[in-house]
Each structure stands twice: as C-alpha cells, then as structure tokens.
Amino acid sequence: xxxxxxxxxxxxxxxxxxxxxxxxxxxxxxxxxxxxxxxxxxxxxxxxxxxxxxxxxxxxxxxxxxxxxxxxxxxxxxxxxxxxxxxxxxxxxxxxxxxxxxxxxxxxxxxxxxxxxxxxxxxxxxxxxxxxxxxxxxxxxxxxxxxxxxxxxxxxxxxxxxxxxxxxxxxxxxxxxxxxxxxxxxxxxxxxxxxxxxxxxxxxxxxxxxxxxxxxxxxxxxxxxxxxxxxxxxxxxxxxxxxxxxxxxxxxxxxxxxxxxxxxxxxxxxxxxxxxxxxxxxxxxxxxxxxxxxxxxxxxxxxxxxxxxxxxxxxxxxxxxxxxxxxxxxxxxxxxx
Amino acid sequence: xxxxxxxxxxxxxxxxxxxxxxxxxxxxxxxxxxxxxxxxxxxxxxxxxxxxxxxxxxxxxxxxxxxxxxxxxxxxxxxxxxxxxxxxxxxxxxxxxxxxxxxxxxxxxxxxxxxxxxxxxxxxxxxxxxxxxxxxxxxxxxxxxxxxxxxxxxxxxxxxxxxxxxxxxxxxxxxxxxxxxxxxxxxxxxxxxxxxxxxxxxxxxxxxxxxxxxxxxxxxxxxxxxxxxxxxxxxxxxxxxxxxxxxxxxxxxxxxxxxxxxxxxxxxxxxxxxxxxxxxxxxxxxxxxxxxxxxxxxxxxxxx
Numbered sequence: 001x002x003x004x005x006x007x008x009x010x011x012x013x014x015x016x017x018x019x020x021x022x023x024x025x026x027x028x029x030x031x032x033x034x035x036x037x038x039x040x041x042x043x044x045x046x047x048x049x050x051x052x053x054x055x056x057x058x059x060x061x062x063x064x065x066x067x068x069x070x071x072x073x074x075x076x077x078x079x080x081x082x083x084x085x086x087x088x089x090x091x092x093x094x095x096x097x098x099x100x101x102x103x104x105x106x107x108x109x110x111x112x113x114x115x116x117x118x119x120x121x122x123x124x125x126x127x128x129x130x131x132x133x134x135x136x137x138x139x140x141x142x143x144x145x146x147x148x149x150x151x152x153x154x155x156x157x158x159x160x161x162x163x164x165x166x167x168x169x170x171x172x173x174x175x176x177x178x179x180x181x182x183x184x185x186x187x188x189x190x191x192x193x194x195x196x197x198x199x200x201x202x203x204x205x206x207x208x209x210x211x212x213x214x215x216x217x218x219x220x221x222x223x224x225x226x227x228x229x230x231x232x233x234x235x236x237x238x239x240x241x242x243x244x245x246x247x248x249x250x251x252x253x254x255x256x257x258x259x260x261x262x263x264x265x266x267x268x269x270x271x272x273x274x275x276x277x278x279x280x281x282x283x284x285x286x287x288x289x290x291x292x293x294x295x296x297x298x299x300x301x302x303x304x305x306x307x308x309x310x311x312x313x314x315x316x317x318x319x320x321x322x323x324x325x326x327x328x329x330x331x332x333x334x335x336x337x
Numbered sequence: 338x339x340x341x342x343x344x345x346x347x348x349x350x351x352x353x354x355x356x357x358x359x360x361x362x363x364x365x366x367x368x369x370x371x372x373x374x375x376x377x378x379x380x381x382x383x384x385x386x387x388x389x390x391x392x393x394x395x396x397x398x399x400x401x402x403x404x405x406x407x408x409x410x411x412x413x414x415x416x417x418x419x420x421x422x423x424x425x426x427x428x429x430x431x432x433x434x435x436x437x438x439x440x441x442x443x444x445x446x447x448x449x450x451x452x453x454x455x456x457x458x459x460x461x462x463x464x465x466x467x468x469x470x471x472x473x474x475x476x477x478x479x480x481x482x483x484x485x486x487x488x489x490x491x492x493x494x495x496x497x498x499x500x501x502x503x504x505x506x507x508x509x510x511x512x513x514x515x516x517x518x519x520x521x522x523x524x525x526x527x528x529x530x531x532x533x534x535x536x537x538x539x540x541x542x543x544x545x546x547x548x549x550x551x552x553x554x555x556x557x558x559x560x561x562x563x564x565x566x567x568x569x570x571x572x573x574x575x576x577x578x579x580x581x582x583x584x585x586x587x588x589x590x591x592x593x594x595x596x597x598x599x600x601x602x603x604x605x606x607x608x609x610x611x612x613x614x615x616x617x618x619x620x621x622x623x624x625x626x627x628x629x630x631x632x633x634x635x636x637x638x639x640x641x
Binding site (some may be wrong): 004028030032035038106115130141144153184187189192217219221245246252264268271281308320330333 | 483548570
C-alpha cells in the first residue's frame with residue numbers, strides 16, 4: 001500500500017482507481033481458476049457431453065466413468081498404452097524424487113561454499129563457472145548430452161577405439177534408464193542462484209560465532225545454516241519437483257523403453273492416438289485404431305484427457321500447497337550479479 | 338590428536354587458528370567438488386563439444402569423421418530450415434511482447450492490496466497448473482468443433498467458425514494467447530518488491546510524487562536487476578520453445594508452428610545427428626546475437 005496516497009484516500013478519483021486495481025486483480029485470479037474448474041467438471045462429464053455444443057457449465061449427469069476408464073486404459077487399449085497408467089506415474093515419481101535427492105544437496109552445498117566459505121577471486125570464478133550456462137542457450141548441448149548418456153565420457157555416437165587396438169574404450173551407459181534423467185540434472189544453475197541469494201543474506205557473524213565454538217564447517221552447515229534455510233529449500237524443492245515432473249523433451253530423447261517412460265510421454269502417446277482418431281469425435285473415429293474406437297465406444301473422449309491432465313497436475317499442486325508458506329521467504333534473488 | 342584431548346586441552350591461540358584456517362580452506366572444496374563435476378560434464382563439456390560434433394558426420398554406426406561445414410551446407414539448402422527459424426523468431430518475439438509486461442504490472446499492483454488479501458490473491462495467482470496438463474486443457478478449448486473458444490467466437494461474438502490451431506496464418510498467435518495472463522515469473526517480482534523500504538514511497542509522496550511517478554522512479558528501478566534477469570531468461574527460453582507447440586500442434590498445420598528445436602528433434606529421430614547438432618549451433622548463434630544486443634542495452638546499470 002504505497003502507490004496510492006496515504007492522505008485523501010476517500011477522494012472519488014482515488015477510490016475509483018483503487019477499485020479498478022482490485023477488479024483487474026480479481027479478474028486475473030478468476031482466469032487462473034477457470035482451467036481447474038473446466039478440467040474438473042469435464043472429467044466428470046459423460047463422453048458425449050464433453051463434446052456438447054454449446055458446452056455445459058456443470059455436468060448434467062456427473063459420473064466418474066472417465067476416471068475408471070483412464071485408470072484401466074492399458075487393459076482396454078494395449079496398442080495405445082503398453083503399461084498400466086500407475087506404472088508411468090511411478091516412473092515419473094522415481095525420476096522426480098531421484099533428481100531432487102541428488103540435485104538439492106549438490107547444488108546447495110556448492111552455493112553455500114561460494115557464498116560463505118570460499119573468498120576472493122576463486123569464489124568469483126566459481127560463480128561464473130556455475131551460472132554461466134544459464135546465460136547461454138542450453139539447447140545446443142541437447143545432442144552431445146544425449147550421446148553422453150550412451151557413451152560417457154565420449155559425446156559421440158560410437159566410442160573411439162583405444163589407440164593401436166581394435167577395442168573400443170569402455171564407456172558408461174545410462175541411456176534408457178532412470179539415471180539418464182536423474183544424473184544430468186545433478187547440478188542446477190537456476191537453483192544455485194536461488195540458494196546463493198538466500199545464503200548471502202545470512203550474516204557472517206552467525207557462522208563465525210559457530211566457528212569459535214568449534215565444529216567442522218560441515219557441521220556448522222548442518223546444525224546452524226540448514227535449519228535457518230528451510231524456506232529456500234522448500235522453494236527449490238517445489239521448483240525442482242515442478243520442472244522434473246513436467247520434463248518432456250529430455251525424456252523423449254533419452255527414454256525409449258515404455259516400461260520406464262514418465263507420465264508426460266504416456267500423455268503424448270494418448271493424445272496422439274486420440275488426435276489420430278479425429279480429435280475424439282466418435283463420428284470420425286471410424287478409421288482409428290481398434291483400441292481407440294473401443295475406448296470411444298465405452299465413453300471416453302475429452303473427459304478422459306482431462307482426467308489425464310488432472311493426474312499430471314495434482315502432484316505439483318500438492319507440492320505447491322506444502323511450499324506456499326515459504327514462497328516469499330525463500331526467494332531472495334537479486335539478479336545475476 | 339584424539340577427539341577427547343581436542344576438546345579438553347585449550348590449544349595455543351595462534352597456531353590453532355592458523356592450522357584451523359588451512360584445514361578449513363582445503364575442506365571447503367569438498368562442498369563444491371560434486372557440483373563442479375556435474376556442471377563440467379553435463380553443463381560446459383557438451384556445450385563446447387557441440388561445435389566440434391556439428392563439423393562431423395556423427396553416424397549412428399562406424400567411425401566419426403571430420404566433414405568441415407558439410408552439415409551446414411546441407412541445412413542451408415533445406416527449405417524447412419529457414420521456415421523453422423521464421424517460426425521461432427515470430428514465436429519468440431511475439432511471446433515476449435505479449436507476455437512479459439503483465440506479470441510485472443500484476444506484481445506491482447498486488448503489493449497495493451492489504452496484506453491478507455494480497456496473500457490470498459498471490460496464492461491463487463500462482464496456483465500451478467502443470468505445463469503438460471495445460472496443453473491438454475488448451476487443446477480442448479481450441480477444438481474447432483466443440484471447444485469453448487469456438488463457442489465464444491460463433492455463438493457469442495457471431496463470427497464465422499474460426500480455424501484456431503489449424504490456421505497457418507494465426508496458429509502462432511493462438512499458441513501465445515494462453516501465456517498472456519497465465520504464466521510468468523511473478524514470484525520473483527513480488528520478492529523483489531518486498532525488499533523496497535516503505536520509507537522510499539513515503540518520502541516520494543512528501544515530494545509530491547503520484548501513482549505513476551512512484552512506479553517509474555522507485556518500483557521499476559529497484560526491480561531492474563530482476564527484470565533484466567527474467568527478460569534474459571525469457572529471450573533464451575522462448576527461442577528454444579519445444580514442449581508447448583509440440584504437444585499442441587505437432588508443428589502443424591504444414592509446419593506453420595514447427596520451431597527450430599522441433600525440427601532438431603525430427604532430424605535426430607531420423608538419425609541425422611550431425612545435421613541436428615549443426616542446427617542447434619545455428620540456433621545458438623542466433624540466440625547469442627539477441628543476448629549480446631540485450632547486454633548492450635542493459636549495460637548501463639545505475640545501481641552498480
């Protein structure tokens with residue numbers, strides 16, 4: 001409450017503009033709630049009502065049929081989805097929590113050291129080394145990174161031979177495993193920036209006091225800094241969860257086996273199949289694959305895709321609810337300098 | 338020295354501090370070494386190697402041989418490449434023009450609300466809808482036969498049926514519309530605004546500054562480092578767009594929404610690893626031009 005004048009708030013002009021601001025913000029909030037409303041109501045509509053014109057505001061006959069059908073998708077249409085949906089969900093969970101468990105300690109310890117332990121030119125150079133990749137388009141490393149998952153440490157399609165022999169160098173292969181998603185995300189430059197911004201705000205005197213009392217730097221970090229830094233950990237955990245849970249291009253490149261594919265790739269397959277079936281219009285679905293026609297005849301159309309969307313959205317949503325108290329306290333970023 | 342004696346016996350002051358410092362300094366690097374390894378092998382190393390890889394044939398089987406600029410020459414004669422660059426440029430520039438400013442305005446206005454209202458509004462405003470889930474939602478809204486947008490266009494506004502995502506001319510515009518109000522780095526702006534002391538505004542008011550003047554002379558300058566950071570990330574990010582157009586349109590109709598990264602993925606799927614990398618390097622160069630222009634414009638920072 002600083003832009004509007006503190007004196008003369010009762011004046012007509014000030015009041016009108018105040019309410020205009022409120023109206024704008026309320027409209028924005030409303031627009032953010034619309035997707036949730038439409039997705040939830042559509043997911044409990046019967047298939048034909050989900051494609052009714054004009055669209056209905058509230059389902060005439062609410063039914064959870066679509067939820068049941070989506071959860072049994074792989075039984076009905078094996079050609080569309082080879083694994084049960086719960087398997088894809090589990091795969092996403094493994095990749096997401098694996099990334100969080102690896103990346104958050106690695107990134108935060110480095111940020112703490114650069115912020116508080118290492119001084120002078122070394123700290124400056126490390127900072128540039130850590131966040132430099134943020135300022136460059138990361139897409140250029142997509143294909144070398146993909147090749148690295150196949151032949152680590154050679155970013156080549158085929159590992160070279162050991163000079164003078166016909167034997168190829170031994171390489172580490174994480175391609176087409178959960179590790180292919182987890183390991184490359186072991187350090188996150190964006191999260192480094194968040195952590196460093198937060199640690200910079202902790203007074204050095206606290207750490208110096210702890211040093212006088214004795215104890216290793218790691219113990220100081222664990223006993224004193226960590227409890228003070230819960231907000232930034234909550235924010236980073238939420239961001240990391242959201243980003244990995246929704247990661248799409250990278251799994252598309254490194255995960256081939258559908259038994260370990262994340263939910264995002266399953267959604268791609270399903271929406272593809274429905275797209276081929278005339279965008280889920282039963283009348284044009286005649287030429288579609290047997291599995292899809294079967295699903296459509298059992299009552300699955302856009303209501304089912306909305307169920308899928310909700311399944312994808314709910315975990316991020318839960319994480320947001322957990323982290324919401326910390327969102328403002330945890331972000332203390334001051335730009336790239 | 339055992340742990341027990343270490344605690345009991347007070348050590349001579351100077352050597353202990355000296356010894357402690359060297360011990361600490363060496364151990365400090367244990368904090369950063371894992372991150373250095375990850376950032377090197379999965380950050381810088383593949384980035385640098387991409388340039389070399391783009392100059393080879395990079396076959397799926399057989400030896401890798403150096404081919405000079407052959408990949409680039411082949412891409413130059415591919416009509417789909419300039420088309421993808423055109424789509425990327427339009428998409429990137431249009432999305433920054435249409436989506437960058439509103440989150441800043443929103444954050445500034447949110448700060449005007451009483452604290453409790455602001456908290457509730459902020460939480461509702463930042464309610465996350467998973468990006469993948471949102472593609473399903475927007476596809477539904479954009480459906481030509483029974484989508485809500487078609488309903489609004491025909492029944493409410495009385496227009497002829499719209500093609501939406503099947504329109505070659507407007508598909509990019511329709512792809513950007515969801516971003517106008519929905520997503521943005523608003524959290525960073527609010528965090529930045531919270532750090533501005535109230536006294537600044539009070540002092541400005543005593544000097545006779547009004548609503549706009551306070552925004553222009555206090556809020557925006559104080560947000561400048563954060564705005565310059567988010568703008569840089571938006572430029573880099575929007576020119577590398579893949580997920581949203583891929584899920585929404587698969588690049589259609591007739592490649593009218595096929596971005597460079599989508600074409601890279603197509604090339605990769607066809608086993609043309611060298612060409613795909615060369616295309617990535619071309620996109621890298623294009624984005625770096627934007628980044629350099631951005632740095633020139635934002636160079637004179639009054640705060641530093």
